[in-house]
Amino acid sequence: xxxxxxxxxxxxxxxxxxxxxxxxxxxxxxxxxxxxxxxxxxxxxxxxxxxxxxxxxxxxxxxxxxxxxxxxxxxxxxxxxxxxxxxxxxxxxxxxxxxxxxxxxxxxxxxxxxxxxxxxxxxxxxxxxxxxxxxxxxxxxxxxxxxxxxxxxxxxxxxxxxxxxxxxxxxxxxxxxxxxxxxxxxxxxxxxxxxxxxxxxxxxxxxxxxxxxxxxxxxxxxxxxxxxxxxxxxxxxxxxxxxxxxxxxxxxxxxxxxxxxxxxxxxxxxxxxxxxxxxxxxxxxxxxxxxxxxxxxxxxxxxxxxxxxxxxxxxxxxxxxxxxxxxxxxxxxxxxxxxxxxxxxxxxxxxxxxxxxxxxxxxxxxxxxxxxxxxxxxxxxxxxxxxxxxxxxxxxxxxxxxxxxxxxxxxxxxxxxxxxxxxxxxxxxxxxxxxxxxxxxxxxxxxxxxx
Numbered sequence: 169x170x171x172x173x174x175x176x177x178x179x180x181x182x183x184x185x186x187x188x189x190x191x192x193x194x195x196x197x198x199x200x201x202x203x204x205x206x207x208x209x210x211x212x213x214x215x216x217x218x219x220x221x222x223x224x225x226x227x228x229x230x231x232x233x234x235x236x237x238x239x240x241x242x243x244x245x246x247x248x249x250x251x252x253x254x255x256x257x258x259x260x261x262x263x264x265x266x267x268x269x270x271x272x273x274x275x276x277x278x279x280x281x282x283x284x285x286x287x288x289x290x291x292x293x294x295x296x297x298x299x300x301x302x303x304x305x306x307x308x309x310x311x312x313x314x315x316x317x318x319x320x321x322x323x324x325x326x327x328x329x330x331x332x333x334x335x336x337x338x339x340x341x342x343x344x345x346x347x348x349x350x351x352x353x354x355x356x357x358x359x360x361x362x363x364x365x366x367x368x369x370x371x372x373x374x375x376x377x378x379x380x381x382x383x384x385x386x387x388x389x390x391x392x393x394x395x396x397x398x399x400x401x402x403x404x405x406x407x408x409x410x411x412x413x414x415x416x417x418x419x420x421x422x423x424x425x426x427x428x429x430x431x432x433x434x435x436x437x438x439x440x441x442x443x444x445x446x447x448x449x450x451x452x453x454x455x456x457x458x459x460x461x462x463x464x465x466x467x468x469x470x471x472x473x474x475x476x477x478x479x480x481x482x483x484x485x486x487x488x489x490x491x492x493x494x495x496x497x498x499x500x501x502x503x504x505x506x507x508x509x510x511x512x513x514x515x516x517x518x519x520x521x522x523x524x525x526x527x528x529x530x531x532x533x534x535x536x537x538x539x540x541x542x543x544x545x546x547x548x549x550x551x552x553x554x555x556x557x558x559x560x561x562x563x564x565x566x567x568x569x570x571x572x573x574x575x576x577x578x579x580x581x582x583x584x585x586x587x588x589x590x591x592x593x594x595x596x597x598x599x600x601x602x603x604x605x606x607x608x609x610x611x612x613x614x615x616x617x618x619x
Contacts, residue, residue, distance in 0.1 A: 174353075176305070176332060177341055180318030181353040183303045184330075191277045191300045197227045197380055197387060198276040204395070205388040222395040226461065227380040227387055230468045231275045234379060237498045238505070239534035240267040243513045244569045250522050251569060254529075257516055261294050269296040270374055271505070278378040282508075283319075284515050285370045292519060294512070297371070304373045317371035330356060333369050338362050366519065372512050374505055383464050390460050397453035408447075413440040469493035487538055498536045506531050532568045 196202060202223050241264070243254045257263070266282065273280035273296070281297040281304070301320050307313045317333040326346030332339045342359040343350050350356070364370075380387070411417045415431040433439035465472050471490045514526040548561050562572055 176316055177330065177339075177356070178353045179305065180303060180316075180320075180330060180332060181356070183305075184301065184318060184320045187303070188300050194277045194378070194380065195300075197384060198225075198231050200225050200228070202227070202387065202391060204391060206392065222398045223391045224394050224457070225387075226390065226464055227276075227383065229474060230383070230464070230470050231272065231379050233468075233470050233474050233494065234275055234498050234501065235268070235272050237494075237534075237536045238271045238501060240264055240271075240509065241532040241534060242568055242570075243509070244530045244532050245513075245524065245528055247522075247524060247528075250517055250524055253520060253522065254513055254516065255570060257292055257294075261292065263294060266294060266296045267509075271501075273299055274374040274376045274505075275379045275501070278376055278381070280374045282372045282374070282512055283370055284372070284512055284519070286519055292516065294516070302371060302373075304369075304371060314369045314371075317369050317373075319371065328356070329359075333371055334364060335367050335369055336364050338364055366515075368515055368518065370515065372508050372515075374508050376501060376504065379468060382467050386460050386464050386467070390457055393453050393457050393460070397450050397457075400448050400453070401450060408445045409442070410444065411440075411442050412438060415440070469497050491538055495536050502533060502536070535565060 193203070200223065201221055202225060204221070204223075242258045243251075245251045245254065270280040270282055277299050279299040281299060281302040282294065283297050284292075284294045287293050297319065302318065304317045305315045307315050314335075318330060319333070320328065320330045322328050328343035328350050330341045332341070339361045340359045341356040343356050345355065409422060411420065411428075411430065413430055414433070417430065420428050420430075428442070430440055430442065462472070464470070471494055473487075473490065509531040510526040510529045513529045513531070514524060517524055548558075551561055552558060559572055559576075562575070567575075
């Protein structure tokens, strides 16, 4: 049985515990509140007493920009029975919602996990697992082949469990105590082991390069400038008045319709005077924040109109051009995710006794590109005129096999209805023509006068 000397368990414990702080930080940048960074200790001390937090969370916008274009609609496969079963499982288990959570975690924290298994009562289960609680280990000579996977979670009674998943077995380790922080792998002991009759490790890993890893410094700078701007607005943008006088001016009140009675000077030295200081301008902060935003756009290939006002009269072609870098980036994510979703769908079928090759399964996604109906309609019409079948074009547009079949069925029904209506009209016209060409005594008209 694997892990006879406990090495796999120790490595799993260290890997999950070791990566949690970094993943917690990445998640904090996306979900907020973001950490506040300062250039000097003195500034940190000054702002330490300020209770309000000021941040412009562009990390969240960057992640959501890609996430909004990664929408899994289902799976397509030529085997009709397998295709129908996948459709049923997809709808019943709401795999689209689990996929959305998985994609978001992968974009924000560079990895995410899907578990597929059958419950004790034989029901199919598929659910997202947070990357802060899972890890997959691969063969050293083949980094694409899983050796085993690990999941760390906590029971309702407070005890921690680390489960190791192998292709032939599953091992469960429980903590000896219920304390919040378990700092040593020796605090666990093997509780039980069971066989894995399916021959597949049921944890599937989705990996990206991360959407925000390269912009954390810029996000920190934006938040510093924003906090400084708010502080300047509170203390420097309201006009500050001053009075120079030898008289006691402590009773003067600064309010609407208030009249100040100020004694004149004695003619010697500094005379009585009243004035106000110029308010501080916030333009410098806004310009600096915009420049940082522009750098974030470039680094993450996020279209500027997602985060900045770019005008309301952008043409469809200009919009597609602006979004081209984002489209390419999201398509790369799709290609990475496709391979994993194929394995997930294959294992779902395997759990139901259906054996298929993973490459025969095609994940179906919504369109990544922004939709321009008029431009697309014109392009499709040109393609059809050149001989490309409509079904081929719809597949390129991301239609599922079921949607295409429904469309073809509706088209056949419509043609049948049209034939029925046409036949009915033709029969009516024939009857009318027959009545017109028949004389009262029952003889057909020859077109000549009778009499």
